[in-house]
Amino acid sequence: MTSSLSLRPITGWSGNKDYFTFREYDKFDPEAVIDVLDGKVAGVMFRGMVAPEVAANISQRFWDSPHRKVRGVEAPGYYIGAYTWNKPTGQYLDEAEEANPILRDLLDVPNDPMKEFYAGLGSSLAKRGAVVRPAEHEGRSAAIALFRSWHGRGAFALEPHDDDSQCSDPQMADFERNRVFGNPIAALNICLENEGGGGRLVYWNIQPDLESKRRLGVEYTGSPYPHECLVDVESKWIDVHAGDVYVFNGAHVHAVEPNTTERQTRTTLAAMMAYADPQNVVTWS
Numbered sequence: 001m002t003s004s005l006s007l008r009p010i011t012g013w014s015g016n017k018d019y020f021t022f023r024e025y026d027k028f029d030p031e032a033v034i035d036v037l038d039g040k041v042a043g044v045m046f047r048g049m050v051a052p053e054v055a056a057n058i059s060q061r062f063w064d065s066p067h068r069k070v071r072g073v074e075a076p077g078y079y080i081g082a083y084t085w086n087k088p089t090g091q092y093l094d095e096a097e098e099a100n101p102i103l104r105d106l107l108d109v110p111n112d113p114m115k116e117f118y119a120g121l122g123s124s125l126a127k128r129g130a131v132v133r134p135a136e137h138e139g140r141s142a143a144i145a146l147f148r149s150w151h152g153r154g155a156f157a158l159e160p161h162d163d164d165s166q167c168s169d170p171q172m173a174d175f176e177r178n179r180v181f182g183n184p185i186a187a188l189n190i191c192l193e194n195e196g197g198g199g200r201l202v203y204w205n206i207q208p209d210l211e212s213k214r215r216l217g218v219e220y221t222g223s224p225y226p227h228e229c230l231v232d233v234e235s236k237w238i239d240v241h242a243g244d245v246y247v248f249n250g251a252h253v254h255a256v257e258p259n260t261t262e263r264q265t266r267t268t269l270a271a272m273m274a275y276a277d278p279q280n281v282v283t284w285s
């Protein structure tokens, strides 16, 4: 049971107004992604980066795939891929090994947006003597992407959470991803479909401190943060449409608004990335 002590407001780091914004672009700019990786800005939004027919083609392949799975109570929805959340390295890498050929096959389409994203980011990082690549462990690789459609039925389709706490999970202390902890976590999201109303990203101006995480029991999971703890925190509600690609610092608490009707679906293709060291941006999902 949650005690009144645990429902004290969350404390942590909040950015100033130059930082706490989602910069809008009408085309892809990989330099802007590096600004998120460098912690210079909270988020960037590339409107309509993916052509409508490409987004529709990929989301259809997701819904038609026999590999689509149901995810449990912590994040209800459908997915294809492997996710690191709350599991040991070996299990994750087994799941990633199984998922990667399926993901490559699903993304074997003209104008794959993941390919375009990493080609652009890779060129910009190369100018700085750095590369972007999947995180590794003993010659095995992280999952290259994660398709999801969130279907939580409460106040949010995906509950308020952060994406950086899990990077310090002792179950994955041996995984290369562990080296990113403390650096900004850039969460890449490619919206494939979000028809009708709702489905906004809710983004709070707080990176919870360790004391708050421990009090709420989310030190290694980052999820969930009770809504009551967030009411006084500044927030942005970001409109998301099919074809939009957005990247944000996942250390801030964020959530997904439900669609206005239960029959609507909001499907995204995602990955996480961060500097492991100045020469290596590693990815996982």
Ligand SMILES: O=C(O)CCC(=O)C(=O)O
Binding pocket: 158, 163, 189, 201, 254, 255, 256, 268, 270
């Ligand atoms: O779907 C989104 O916009 C955000 C998803 C998210 O926060 C996550 O997968 O951790």
Ligand SMILES: [Fe+2]
Binding pocket: 161, 162, 163, 187, 250, 254
């Ligand atoms: Fe997240």
